[in-house]
Amino acid sequence: MNYTQYTQWTKNIFLVDMTRELTRPFSELATKGIAKYLAEGKKILIINNKKWRSSWVMCHDCGHIPHCTHCDISIAWHQDVHQELFGICHICKTHYTLDTRCAECDSEDIALYGIGNQQLTDHIQTQRDQTPLLIQSNLANSPTKIKKLQQTIQDKNPAIILGTALLSVPIQWWTPDLILVVSADLWLHSPHYAASWHNFCFLSDIISYQSCEQMILQSYQPEHRSIHYACKGDVESMQSEELAQRQEMQYPPVTQMCVLLHKHEIEERLYTSTHKLYQELLYLRDQYEMDDLEIYATPPMIYKMYGKYRYHIILKGSRLRQFLDIAYSKLKIHTRGFKVDREPKGV
Numbered sequence: 001m002n003y004t005q006y007t008q009w010t011k012n013i014f015l016v017d018m019t020r021e022l023t024r025p026f027s028e029l030a031t032k033g034i035a036k037y038l039a040e041g042k043k044i045l046i047i048n049n050k051k052w053r054s055s056w057v058m059c060h061d062c063g064h065i066p067h068c069t070h071c072d073i074s075i076a077w078h079q080d081v082h083q084e085l086f087g088i089c090h091i092c093k094t095h096y097t098l099d100t101r102c103a104e105c106d107s108e109d110i111a112l113y114g115i116g117n118q119q120l121t122d123h124i125q126t127q128r129d130q131t132p133l134l135i136q137s138n139l140a141n142s143p144t145k146i147k148k149l150q151q152t153i154q155d156k157n158p159a160i161i162l163g164t165a166l167l168s169v170p171i172q173w174w175t176p177d178l179i180l181v182v183s184a185d186l187w188l189h190s191p192h193y194a195a196s197w198h199n200f201c202f203l204s205d206i207i208s209y210q211s212c213e214q215m216i217l218q219s220y221q222p223e224h225r226s227i228h229y230a231c232k233g234d235v236e237s238m239q240s241e242e243l244a245q246r247q248e249m250q251y252p253p254v255t256q257m258c259v260l261l262h263k264h265e266i267e268e269r270l271y272t273s274t275h276k277l278y279q280e281l282l283y284l285r286d287q288y289e290m291d292d293l294e295i296y297a298t299p300p301m302i303y304k305m306y307g308k309y310r311y312h313i314i315l316k317g318s319r320l321r322q323f324l325d326i327a328y329s330k331l332k333i334h335t336r337g338f339k340v341d342r343e344p345k346g347v
Ligand SMILES: [Zn+2]
Pocket: 059, 060, 061, 062, 063, 064, 102, 103, 104, 105, 106, 107
């Protein structure tokens, strides 16, 4: 083992740099850890926040990735009880069947990517001859189901439990000796301005709530502050750096922010309505001499949802509330089909 591949943060926390690893989905350290703990009859908790089989399908010849016809996201692939693959859009829930040929170039060279928990289960069964107990949100979304799940855990006393981020909360009756977080970068691809903070909280929950002999965190961004500070348990440094970045980028709580969302089935109409309101807002800002107010129009991370195209107008500034009161009465925003989000979750 090359020691630059991972960093030992504390007596029991190991952070693996996946960019230096040759094996997927488990790093060399994780593979050895799983084998060792199983041989010793100990318990292993594996957290991977993808409950499906594969996150997307891609054509090797032209790079085409099938997307939902109503939403601007790739189709995720699940396996039913008969091991048959079916696609589902995680936004509008439309179901799809898997074509054996690429829809763009007719190539048969297509493959599944993005390993989900259904695939991880098969991987563990093949490699270790063990069937992990799979825990997903649909098994724990009511008090009755949680009670039933706890009974199953108590009865089966599984060697391995595999599940999504909901497992960051400790499981009653079952204490793991090894915890493996397949991706410690869970929130880092999110468009939310507080993504780093959410990632820090996700990892801190696992680290602080779960006491175990060894904890392995796998990451493609091991230098990221949310991961470093979670490993060190350094809330203060994380908070002060997060605040400094919000100050620099002018995000809440440093300033007020509001997102106006417009949706339309016809792209041209979306542009016309959004552009018109954008120009009116700029004019109003000049008229009331609020130059410090930042106003810009931009498409959101997911441009199309449920068959409708979407566009944002983002407003930021310390006098935003005052400006919005004026804009509401002068421009009648609420009657023009714009959804006003004063506490935006993603931008
Ligand atoms: Zn193709």
